[in-house]
């Protein structure tokens with residue numbers, strides 16, 4: 047049969063709005079974790095060691111609150127991406143159950159959508175845990191150095 | 195429409211003709227023509243000019259193993275010196291240079307290059323392509339690696355080798371405390387090696403997204419490929435930090451800059467940050483591809499596909515990304531704010547999640563499979579065991595208070611050898627046993643193989659486990675001797691004996707290699723009955739790899755139809771495929787779903803990569819010797835060689851005709 051038709055249906059998945067959701071599910075939580083890692087240690091370092099000498103207490107009294115807020119915002123972002131991943135997974139499962147959809151894009155893409163969505167769920171899980179760990183790490187200690 | 199129809203994709207018309215589908219019977223005239231197109235000139239000319247990924251891969255492997263042997267001999271010298279208290283086999287300065295060169299050699303000249311060797315050899319075969327995306331860049335990467343390795347050993351015979359440890363901390367490595375050429379050799383050598391690693395990494399990344407056979411969608415990529423891809427992407431972010439660090443240090447030492455000089459408001463901690471921002475990702479760079487090797491090869495011996503492919507792929511990538519957020523665990527004792535310590539400690543612990551996922555996937559694969567106890571399987575199973583031990587001591591040091599106790603003791607030396615030998619050397623040796631038939635067309639001896647495994651495994655544990663105890667007894671690392679009253683005599687003697695047993699194991703392995711190259715039993719295309727694509731071609735593979743470009747329909751193309759519960763509708767096509775033989779050609783496909791999009795014109799063999807590598811390396815020699823005219827001359831020659839390399843060629847479709855875009859398609863190599 048017409049080969050071109052095959053090409054166009056098979057390309058369908060990657061050109062659909064699903065694509066944005068997949069990208070978000072894949073990279074949302076890791077991105078949030080990177081944000082937290084990029085903000086928290088430098089802010090803490092500056093607050094505790096602004097010039098030549100370390101301080102016994104942070105420059106700003108609300109340091110822990112600031113860092114915790116960053117943690118919660120990042121956590122919210124990661125949870126959202128996890129939610130998107132889960133939702134995509136569910137809709138995919140619904141699709142494949144429906145036998146009449148055999149010829150639809152999700153069937154035709156040879157498992158790519160399943161794979162990417164699964165990756166998204168797993169990466170969201172790992173990085174949600176990572177953000178939680180970081181946030182606990184911030185909350186569980188005094189901010190500035192134990193060295194002086 | 196039946197899915198079994200030969201898939202015929204539309205290749206972008208302005209770029210190329212639509213290639214025909216067909217078969218090329220073995221021994222036919224067409225096959226001979228293909229052979230002719232891809233063959234390398236005989237003799238030294240071919241030797242210096244070849245860009246064949248298989249040749250380059252083998253070179254990487256051989257060179258890296260030579261460095262492993264050199265680094266190993268250095269280690270044995272160290273162990274002789276430490277065998278008993280108050281020994282005077284080595285002077286303190288000799289000890290410093292030897293442990294530094296041992297670390298540098300193992301980490302930089304063995305551990306990654308050996309994996310690059312496997313990846314270079316195997317990637318195009320695993321992916322169903324005819325070469326890497328940039329074959330000449332590949333050759334350049336090898337030559338610079340070789341020259342950088344030689345460069346770092348330049349001062350060794352003069353007794354002036356690098357002597358400040360592999361992480362080369364300032365101020366000891368700065369101009370005040372280290373006046374000889376020792377550190378300059380290391381600094382310049384590392385910048386040079388960085389070029390090799392960078393171009394090599396770019397090549398892997400582009401190859402993955404461009405060179406997969408049609409049908410090898412993103413969910414069918416072998417795990418070794420995921421591992422090397424992840425490592426390569428990481429290199430592109432990590433290498434600039436270390437190259438910068440060493441360049442700044444060189445400026446401090448040679449032109450009086452003060453980046454790390456406290457007396458002039460420099461920052462010694464800047465060195466540590468720049469080094470470890472690179473250094474920790476690097477330790478994953480040297481293990482993830484090795485873990486990929488196990489994930490791909492272990493299933494062959496378990497007679498079932500890997501359990502949890504998706505989870506292992508994700509674990510690989512997640513480990514690497516997390517690995518960029520843990521470098522401060524090497525700096526717990528430097529006085530950073532407590533928030534930084536606790537955050538980096540927490541992130542270091544999170545890494546154990548993806549690592550555990552991978553470990554459980556391997557264990558499940560063994561558990562649910564029907565293991566065949568061949569030598570490679572033993573090495574892979576041994577790897578899992580050592581990984582668990584090394585992982586445990588790793589999590590322990592991620593705890594800040596415990597690390598304050600363990601830092602700079604032999605506990606760390608034990609940990610780093612468990613992870614580096616466990617996760618790199620054991621899989622690598624197993625992988626040689628596994629792919630040796632593919633490389634050479636001959637099997638390695640099973641009998642010697644089993645001997646080599648058990649000697650290595652027992653020797654390793656006897657040698658390195660007691661180091662944990664030495665560390666707990668308070669023995670610092672990097673000491674050249676110790677008095678008897680410390681109570682470290684027995685553990686050190688056991689360690690030395692174990693090290694020598696391990697070395698004997700490596701020797702048995704090398705003897706096995708040498709004997710089997712000549713006299714091993716002949717191997718067919720697929721002696722292990724393995725599932726992946728490299729086993730579809732003859733052993734050793736022909737220069738063009740695949741006579742026709744295959745079409746892939748699953749993750750284990752050679753096991754299709756055997757696995758229960760598998761969808762049956764689509765089959766991988768190995769015999770019939772795109773015929774590409776107007777010059778060196780291969781197929782370029784789309785990044786995610788691997789649809790054919792372009793016919794890539796691959797470059798001919800060329801001397802230019804060798805020459806560029808040579809001149810650039812000599813340029814660094816000029817810098818080392820402060821011979822500025824020579825340096826300038828080499829810079830000019832490098833540019834000339836580069837221009838000749840890059841000169842647009844009609845054959846590669848890089849010179850457009852008056853009638854619009856290139857008549858012959860688009861080049862594989864840059865303009």
Ligand code: HEM
Pocket residue numbers: 266269270272273293294296297298300301304305358359360361607610611614615618619670671672673693696697
């Ligand atoms: C026969 C095998 C080996 C033996 C007997 C051995 C032994 C040693 C010894 C005695 C030290 C010095 C400890 C000190 O004084 O602080 C050392 C350091 C080290 N080894 Fe090994 N080693 C072996 C293989 C390897 C391998 C295969 C690797 C990496 C792939 C490796 C990586 C390192 C590193 C990175 C250091 C630290 C160097 C430094 O402190 O700067 N070793 N090893």
Ligand SMILES: [Cu+2]
Pocket residue numbers: 473474477520521523524
């Ligand atoms: Cu580390």
